[in-house]
Amino acid sequence: MSTSRLAVDIGGTFTDLVLETASRSWSIKLLTTPAAPEEAVLEGARRILAEAGVAPREVGLVVHGTTLATNALIERKGARTALVTTAGFRDSVEIAWEHRFDQYDLLMERPEPLVPRNLRLGVPERVAADGAVLLPLDEAALRAVAAELRAAAVQSLAVCFLHSFTNEAHERRAGAILAAELPGVALSLSCEVAPEIREYERASTTIANAYVRPLMDRYLGGLEDGLRALGIPGPLLLMMSSGGVTTVETARRFPVRLVESGPAGGAILAQHIAAENGLDRAVALDMGGTTAKLTLLDGLELQRSRQFEVARAYRFIAGSGLPVRIPVIELVEIGAGGGSIARADTLGRIGVGPDSAGSVPGPACYARGGTDPTVTDADAALGRLDPGRFAGGSIPLDLDRAAAALAALGAALGLDAAGAAAGVAEIVDETMASAARVHAVENGKDTADRTLIAFGGAAPLHAARLARKLGMARVVVPLGAGVGSAHGFLRAPIAYEVVRTRAMRLEALDTALLADLFATMRVEAEAVVRPAAPGEALAEARLAFMRYRGQGHEIPVPLALGGFDAAELRGRFDAAYAGLFGRTIPRLEVEAITWTLSLATHRPLPAPVPAPPTVAAPAPTGARFLLDPATGVREAAALFERTALMPGMALAGPALIVEDETTTVVPRGFTARINALGQIMLVDDTAAPG
Numbered sequence: 001m002s003t004s005r006l007a008v009d010i011g012g013t014f015t016d017l018v019l020e021t022a023s024r025s026w027s028i029k030l031l032t033t034p035a036a037p038e039e040a041v042l043e044g045a046r047r048i049l050a051e052a053g054v055a056p057r058e059v060g061l062v063v064h065g066t067t068l069a070t071n072a073l074i075e076r077k078g079a080r081t082a083l084v085t086t087a088g089f090r091d092s093v094e095i096a097w098e099h100r101f102d103q104y105d106l107l108m109e110r111p112e113p114l115v116p117r118n119l120r121l122g123v124p125e126r127v128a129a130d131g132a133v134l135l136p137l138d139e140a141a142l143r144a145v146a147a148e149l150r151a152a153a154v155q156s157l158a159v160c161f162l163h164s165f166t167n168e169a170h171e172r173r174a175g176a177i178l179a180a181e182l183p184g185v186a187l188s189l190s191c192e193v194a195p196e197i198r199e200y201e202r203a204s205t206t207i208a209n210a211y212v213r214p215l216m217d218r219y220l221g222g223l224e225d226g227l228r229a230l231g232i233p234g235p236l237l238l239m240m241s242s243g244g245v246t247t248v249e250t251a252r253r254f255p256v257r258l259v260e261s262g263p264a265g266g267a268i269l270a271q272h273i274a275a276e277n278g279l280d281r282a283v284a285l286d287m288g289g290t291t292a293k294l295t296l297l298d299g300l301e302l303q304r305s306r307q308f309e310v311a312r313a314y315r316f317i318a319g320s321g322l323p324v325r326i327p328v329i330e331l332v333e334i335g336a337g338g339g340s341i342a343r344a345d346t347l348g349r350i351g352v353g354p355d356s357a358g359s360v361p362g363p364a365c366y367a368r369g370g371t372d373p374t375v376t377d378a379d380a381a382l383g384r385l386d387p388g389r390f391a392g393g394s395i396p397l398d399l400d401r402a403a404a405a406l407a408a409l410g411a412a413l414g415l416d417a418a419g420a421a422a423g424v425a426e427i428v429d430e431t432m433a434s435a436a437r438v439h440a441v442e443n444g445k446d447t448a449d450r451t452l453i454a455f456g457g458a459a460p461l462h463a464a465r466l467a468r469k470l471g472m473a474r475v476v477v478p479l480g481a482g483v484g485s486a487h488g489f490l491r492a493p494i495a496y497e498v499v500r501t502r503a504m505r506l507e508a509l510d511t512a513l514l515a516d517l518f519a520t521m522r523v524e525a526e527a528v529v530r531p532a533a534p535g536e537a538l539a540e541a542r543l544a545f546m547r548y549r550g551q552g553h554e555i556p557v558p559l560a561l562g563g564f565d566a567a568e569l570r571g572r573f574d575a576a577y578a579g580l581f582g583r584t585i586p587r588l589e590v591e592a593i594t595w596t597l598s599l600a601t602h603r604p605l606p607a608p609v610p611a612p613p614t615v616a617a618p619a620p621t622g623a624r625f626l627l628d629p630a631t632g633v634r635e636a637a638a639l640f641e642r643t644a645l646m647p648g649m650a651l652a653g654p655a656l657i658v659e660d661e662t663t664t665v666v667p668r669g670f671t672a673r674i675n676a677l678g679q680i681m682l683v684d685d686t687a688a689p690g
Contacts, residue, residue: 004059006048006232007489008041009262010066013289013339013359014391014457015040016483016661019048019059020490026052027483029391029457029661031359037068038219042226049230056231063489065239065261068219069212073114073259073310073322078211079155079186083115084145084174085203086162087122093203101319111322114211119152121145123161123174131167142174146181157182158210160190160203165501168195186213193254194325196594197501201307205324208310209256216255220248237494237532242327243268243302244495244600247532257326259310260333262485263293267302267329269488270453271605273478275300276677278608281450283436285466286485287459289338289376290356294436295331296445297453300605303330303443304556306499306545306596327497327598332439336431338376338458339363342424344412350420352428364405367398373409375458377402378424381417383626383637384461384656384665391457392660422629429462429629433469444580451476455484460664464653464682465630473687477680482661494536495600496528505549505591509566518542518597525599533601545594546573548585554593555580609676615648626654628667635668642680649674 009016010032019026028048033039041064049056072078083090093113102108113120123142126135149157157178164171168191175189188210194202224236238251239261251258263286270284274297286293296303308328309321335354339362342352352375361369363376365387379385380402387397403417410420440447448471454463455478463475480487498521504510522540529538540561545554546569557576560568569592574584620638627634637654642664645657650673653666657680664680666672673681 005061007486008064009486016486017044018486059232060234062236072212079214081156081211082119082154087124090120127163127167137170156186156210158206164191165195201323201325265485265488275605286456288456292336305330334435341372350423365397365402373405378421381421426629455481457482473684475682493600493603494533497598499596501594506566521597536601543596544592546592549589612647612676617649617651
C-alpha cells in the first residue's frame with residue numbers, strides 16, 4: 001500500500017526533499033543542478049528513500065515546487081515565442097503602462113518584451129468592450145500570419161485579441177486555425193490563461209505562459225518518467241503560486257501559475273505553525289540560499305493578490321518587471337539569502353545582494369570556485385555554522401576561504417575579517433527588517449508585537465536579531481525549518497482558481513447573470529480539482545474585485561456563497577475599503593469589475609497545542625565561540641543537538657541549536673523554549689512585558 005509522501009522544492013541554491021511516512025519524516029538538502037534540475041531531484045529521491053528504508057512503490061504522492069519557470073523568464077531561456085494580436089496593437093506589450101518606474105534614473109532601462117517586434121503580428125478583427133463583434137476575424141490574413149510564423153520557426157505562440165475576456169469566439173477560432181497550420185507549436189490563448197480586463201497585463205501573462213510552456217512540458221514529462229523509472233507509482237502534483245497544488249496536466253497547460261511556487265509552500269507552512277501556536281498576528285520569514293521572502297499573517301489568513309512581477313530589470317523595484325496576472329500569496333522578496341554577495345561601495349559602505357553566488361560557484365566557503373564574500377561566509381566566520389554539519393555534512397565548509405574573502409572585503413573598509421563578517425550580517429538583517437516594515441506599511445499594518453516564524457536554511461541564524469529590529473519578542477522555528485517550504489507542500493490543498501471580468505455598477509447589478517457565471521466557473525474549477533481529489537469534499541470561495549467609479553485599481557471583497565444583493569455587496573465593499581484605507585468615500589458610485597471562484601480540498605488548520613510541563617534541559621554537547629554583530633562581543637555559546645531537546649525544556653543564550661539543515665542562534669538575552677510539538681520558541685527576555 002502506498003502510504004508515504006514525497007515533497008521536492010527546487011530553489012536557486014538548494015534542492016530540498018522531505019519524505020513523510022505514517023510514523024515520521026526524513027529530509028535531505030542537495031545543491032541545485034541548474035543545467036538539469038531533475039538530476040538533483042532524482043538523486044535526492046534515491047538517497048532519501050534509501051536512508052528511510054522506504055521502497056519506491058510505497059510513495060503514494062509526490063508534490064513538487066520549482067523555480068524553473070521563474071528562472072527561464074529571468075534568464076530569457078524560454079522558447080522562441082510569437083504573439084498574434086489584434087491588428088494595430090502589437091506594440092502594447094512594449095508601451096506597457098506608459099510610466100517611469102524610477103523617475104529619477106535618467107538611464108532607466110525597461111525590461112525587453114519576451115517577444116521581439118518582428119514576431120508580434122497583427123490580424124484584422126475587433127471585439128468591443130461589451131463583447132459585440134465590430135470586425136469579423138480575417139481568417140485568410142490569419143493563415144498568412146501562420147505561414148510567416150512557420151518560416152520563422154517559432155516554438156510557442158501566444159494569442160491575445162482585444163477584449164477577448166468578454167467574447168472569446170475570435171480567439172477560439174484563431175486557436176483552432178493556428179493549431180492546424182502550425183502542428184507541434186505550443187499554443188496559449190489569453191481567454192484561457194488570463195480571461196480578465198487590462199490588455200497589457202493579459203498579454204504579458206499569456207506571453208509568459210507561452211514562453212515557458214515548451215520548457216516546462218519537457219521538464220515535467222522527463223521528471224514523471226524519471227520518477228516512474230525509480231519505481232514511484234504515486235501521482236506528481238505541482239505547487240502553484242496561489243498556495244494550492246494541481247495536476248501535471250494543468251501545470252503543463254498553465255506553467256505561469258508555477259511562478260513563486262516555493263515561497264507559497266513556505267507560507268502554507270507558516271499558516272499551520274501560527275495555528276498550532278495560537279498566533280493571531282505573525283510574520284513569516286523564508287530565508288534560503290538566494291533570497292529572503294516575508295509575508296504577513298493576520299487571523300491565520302495569508303495575504304493574497306492577483307498580480308505579480310517577474311524578471312524585473314531593477315530586481316526589487318516595483319514596475320520594472322513583467323506583470324503576470326495569476327493568483328499569488330502576496331509577499332516581499334529581497335536579495336538577502338545565504339549566497340547573497342557582499343561588497344564595499346565607493347563611500348566605504350557594505351552592500352549585500354541582490355546578486356547571489358547560487359549553487360555554482362557558491363559562497364567562498366563551499367570551495368567550489370567562488371571567491372566573493374557572501375552571507376554564508378559571514379555566518380561561518382561568526383561561529384554560527386559547524387563546518388562539518390552544513391547541509392547534513394554533504395557540503396563541508398572551508399573557514400579559511402571564508403576568512404580570505406571577508407578579509408578582502410574588510411581591507412576596503414579598514415576592518416579585519418571578523419569585523420567584515422559582523423558588518424555583512426548586520427546589513428543583511430537590516431535589509432530584511434526594512435523590507436518587512438515597508439511591506440507592512442503598504443498593507444496598512446505594522447510589524448510590532450507580531451511573532452516571527454522562521455524557516456529556510458538561513459532564517460534561524462538571523463531570526464532573533466531580525467525580531468529585535470522589528471519590535472517582536474517571539475520567534476518560532478518549526479521542526480524541519482531548513483526544508484520548510486517542502487514541508488508546506490505536503491500541507492497544501494489541491495486547489496484551482498477561475499477568474500472572469502464582467503463589469504457591473506451596483507445600481508445595475510444582474511444577480512441572475514452572476515449566478516450563471518459562477519455556475520460556469522464552478523464547473524471549470526471542478527474539472528481541474530476533481531481528478532486529483534476524487535471523492536473529497538471541496539470548499540468554494542468567491543471574491544469580487546471592486547472600486548469606486550473612476551478609480552484605476554480594485555480591492556478584493558469576499559462574497560457570500562448563498563447569493564447576495566447590491567445592498568449587501570455595498571456593505572462588504574465599504575468594510576473592505578475602510579479596512580485598507582481607514583475610511584470610505586461618500587456619494588461615489590461603486591462598481592465590480594472582476595469575479596473569482598476558487599475551489600479547494602478541505603485542509604483544516606490544527607488547533608493550538610497546550611504548553612508542556614517543564615523538563616530539565618540536557619547538558620550541552622560542547623561550546624563554540626560566537627561573535628554577536630549587535631554588541632561586537634565574542635563569547636562561548638553552548639551547543640545543543642536539536643534531536644536531544646524535548647518538549648518543556650528551556651535554555652538561555654548564548655547558545656546554538658544544531659540540526660542537519662540549519663542552526664538556530666540563541667543570542668544573549670533570549671531563552672529558547674521547546675513547545676509540545678518540538679518547535680523552538682525564542683523569547684526575548686529584554687522585551688517590555690505585554
